[in-house]
């Protein structure tokens with residue numbers, strides 16, 4: 001049985017991939033399935049949390065039970081939702097695969113082939129939502145005790161620098177916990193299993209053995225729980 005140790009804790013989780021439109025029918029997207037974010041939402045709800053998922057594109061058959069699901073498409077929309085909802089949350093988990101870039105402009109009608117061949121796609125940089133949330137906390141726009149968790153999808157293995165990249169990313173992002181995922185070659189994106197490390201800003205590093213995304217979610221929430229002040233658990 002799962003521990004009922006997140007009763008009343010307000011958890012906001014981003015999940016899935018963003019889609020950045022090029023024209024009315026095309027977008028730039030990614031292979032995120034939303035499985036890990038949904039698994040976290042399900043597990044947190046089962047442990048008594050009040051959960052909202054802000055979801056982009058997902059490959060999940062249905063919404064997790066007992067969870068509020070808000071749909072977004074683009075990184076900009078995700079940034080707006082997360083910024084707004086983080087102010088009312090005890091825990092914020094950025095599990096979404098956010099596009100780093102978006103087309104500078106969206107064509108009003110479908111882009112034609114044209115005789116001159118393809119036109120280059122001009123890109124603008126999206127805001128880093130996770131960093132923005134940490135900044136908001138530092139500047140007092142969201143409560144100081146809000147727990148902020150990030151994800152890092154890294155290719156390679158332990159020896160190929162995944163952990164080093166994770167440590168550096170944790171420092172750059174400034175979040176409390178970073179879930180480092182080993183991706184590529186059939187790992188993580190769209191698969192049932194996950195593996196990696198859980199790095200905390202206090203320096204602890206926990207290996208997450210290969211297992212289901214549900215198991216991974218439990219391990220992550222076990223650590224999150226230790227960071228939520230007692231008064232927040234009702």
Ligand code: C5P
Pocket residue numbers: 075094095096097098099100126127128129130131149150151152153
């Ligand atoms: O820098 P990188 O994309 O590897 O960081 C991954 C983490 O940052 C994830 O938690 C992701 O949700 C978040 N992210 C974000 N905004 C972006 C890009 C990534 O919040 N524009």
